[in-house]
Amino acid sequence: MANHVYIHIPFCIKKCNYCSFVSGIDIKYKNIYLSALISQINSTYKNEKIKTLYIGGGTPSLLDINDIENIIKHFNFENDTEITLEVNPETVEKTKFHKIKEIGINRLSLGVQSFNDNILKDIGRNHTKKNILNSIEIIKECGFDNINIDLIYGLPNQNTDILKKDIEQSLNLGIQHISTYGLKIEKESFFGKNPPQNLPNDELQADMYIELCSDLTQNGFEHYEISNFAKKGFESRHNCAYWANKNYYGFGLSASGYEGKKRYRNIASFKDYIENPNIKEEETELTEGEILEEEIFLALRLKTGIDIEKINKKFNINFTDKYQNIIKKYTELNLLKKENNKLSLTEKGFLLSNEIMSEFID
Numbered sequence: 001m002a003n004h005v006y007i008h009i010p011f012c013i014k015k016c017n018y019c020s021f022v023s024g025i026d027i028k029y030k031n032i033y034l035s036a037l038i039s040q041i042n043s044t045y046k047n048e049k050i051k052t053l054y055i056g057g058g059t060p061s062l063l064d065i066n067d068i069e070n071i072i073k074h075f076n077f078e079n080d081t082e083i084t085l086e087v088n089p090e091t092v093e094k095t096k097f098h099k100i101k102e103i104g105i106n107r108l109s110l111g112v113q114s115f116n117d118n119i120l121k122d123i124g125r126n127h128t129k130k131n132i133l134n135s136i137e138i139i140k141e142c143g144f145d146n147i148n149i150d151l152i153y154g155l156p157n158q159n160t161d162i163l164k165k166d167i168e169q170s171l172n173l174g175i176q177h178i179s180t181y182g183l184k185i186e187k188e189s190f191f192g193k194n195p196p197q198n199l200p201n202d203e204l205q206a207d208m209y210i211e212l213c214s215d216l217t218q219n220g221f222e223h224y225e226i227s228n229f230a231k232k233g234f235e236s237r238h239n240c241a242y243w244a245n246k247n248y249y250g251f252g253l254s255a256s257g258y259e260g261k262k263r264y265r266n267i268a269s270f271k272d273y274i275e276n277p278n279i280k281e282e283e284t285e286l287t288e289g290e291i292l293e294e295e296i297f298l299a300l301r302l303k304t305g306i307d308i309e310k311i312n313k314k315f316n317i318n319f320t321d322k323y324q325n326i327i328k329k330y331t332e333l334n335l336l337k338k339e340n341n342k343l344s345l346t347e348k349g350f351l352l353s354n355e356i357m358s359e360f361i362d
Contacts, residue, residue, distance in 0.1 A: 002259050003051040004241045007037070007071060008252030009060040010270070013090075017124035017196075018152070020186035022254035022268050023058040032274055033253070034067060040251050040266075040277035041074050050075045052082045052238035056109075061091040069103045082107055082237045084148075089127040092135035097142040107146040107236075108139055109179075114155060114162075115169045122156050124190065129169075136173050146234060148177035153212065154205040155183050156196040163208050167215045176234035180212050180227050206351055213347060226301050226350050243298045245291070254281070261286045288315070289362065296360045300353065305344025319343075326359045 008022070010033070015024035025033070053075060055068070072083065084107040085100065114120055115129045127135075139147060149170060153163055170178055182205055185191045200208065213223055221229035225243065228236065241248060250257030254268040263286060267279040286294070292315050299306040308319050320327065327343065330336035335349035335356055345353055 001046075001048055002247040002249050002257070003048055004238060004246055004248035005045075005050055005053045005075065006238075006248060006250050006252075006255055006257070007053070007055045007060075008250070008255040008266075009055060009057040009063060010253050011057065011062050012059045013062070013088075013126055014124065015190070017122075017190040017194075018183060018185065020189040020192070021058070025058070025253075025270060027062055029270070030063070030067070033270075034070070036274050036277040037071070037252055038074065041071075043278060044251070045074065045249060047076050049078050050081055051078055052084070052241055053077075054084045054086075054238045056084075056086045058086075059088045059091060060085055061087040065096060065099045065103065068100065068105070072104060077104075082146075084109055084236075084238060086111065087135070087139075089131040089135040092131075092138050094138050094142065097139055097144075101143050106144075107148070108144050109148040109150065110135065110139075112149040112170075113152045114158070115166050116158070116162050119155050119158055119162070122196070123152075133173075136175070140174070145176070147173075147175040148179055148236065149173070149175060150179045150181065151212075152181050152183055153208040154200050157198045158200060158208075160204070160207055160211055163211060164215070167212060171215075171219050177228070177230045177236065178216060178221060179236075180209075180229070182209065209351065213350075222303075223347070224303050226345075226353055240302075243301050245295050245298050261291065291315075292317070293361045297357045300343075300345055300357055300360075303344060305342050308341045308343060323360060326356075329359075330356055 010023045010025040011027045011030060012024045053072065055071070068085070083105050085105045086109045088111050112132050113123065113125060115132060117128050120128060136147070151166060151170065185195070216229045217223050220231060222232060223229050224235050225239070228239065230236070247259050248257055249259070250264070250266060252266065253270060253273045254266055256263065256265045263284050264280045265282040266277070267273050267281045272279055295311060296306060306319070311317070311319050327336060327338065330349065331338060334346055335352060337344055337346050345356065349356060
């Protein structure tokens with residue numbers, strides 16, 4: 001049973017220079033794509049009560065109100081379901097977003113990335129700082145009170161002073177959630193094929209992360225996951241379901257899902273998806289050991305960490321004994337901490353999370 005849903009909308013006005021997602025599809029193909037998407041939903045969704053639904057992209061806010069409403073009407077929701085729509089600032093318009101609120105969208109995730117106009121231009125974004133501020137003002141006027149913004153650090157020509165200004169501007173917006181991501185250049189992206197100049201080195205990028213963590217936590221944001229900060233009660237329930245290793249549907253081009261013990265990814269070819277939206281590009285049935293490793297990996301992303309009693313019961317193991325050498329090694333280095341029968345990364349440990357997590361994987 002899956003109570004969480006991710007839907008991928010691949011349309012963009014223009015693909016950003018750092019983006020490696022399956023996106024950038026021309027909006028003129030909207031109708032045939034949405035027809036295939038609805039077909040996939042109807043053939044797969046089992047009418048469970050949905051706790052969270054996340055519409056990502058691409059730029060889902062390019063869709064018309066009727067398109068968004070037609071997607072969400074196919075699901076059976078709980079009374080307090082979290083329904084998130086990803087938004088680009090240049091697509092925000094008052095009349096449209098009043099209606100988006102009316103049809104049930106109750107959380108918005110705004111792709112800000114930076115407030116510096118020169119950097120926004122360098123990374124291929126279509127908006128400016130003025131667009132960002134106007135869009136936040138409009139969506140607040142429309143009644144949205146659960147708003148996330150994305151910020152990227154480690155961008156070309158970015159330094160700590162520029163990042164500090166981005167953080168200061170973010171704190172002045174009166175929003176509830178901030179997601180922060182270090183720039184990672186994939187070979188499929190424009191930057192992967194055309195490497196940018198003046199990238200911050202690893203040491204500077206680490207300093208930027210530390211700066212983000214310090215400034216946001218000192219100003220009322222809880223650092224509840226490696227890359228995510230929230231005011232109390234505004235943690236992303238959808239992403240928390242991922243990190244709790246819950247089952248979820250993935251609908252749309254190249255979307256990933258997890259049902260039963262099976263992880264899958266939908267076909268990435270637009271043409272093939274239109275012809276048969278139920279084709280999977282990857283499909284893997286996980287072993288018990290692989291599920292345990294994922295449980296550990298995902299839980300360590302969260303500040304709350306691993307509930308040792310819970311994981312012992314679920315997998316019939318003695319977690320502390322099984323991983324005693326790894327636990328000892330990293331607690332002595334102050335990268336892991338064990339408190340109240342929970343094992344979690346320290347703030348220092350978050351910086352080396354991939355290295356630490358990899359040791360729990362055979």
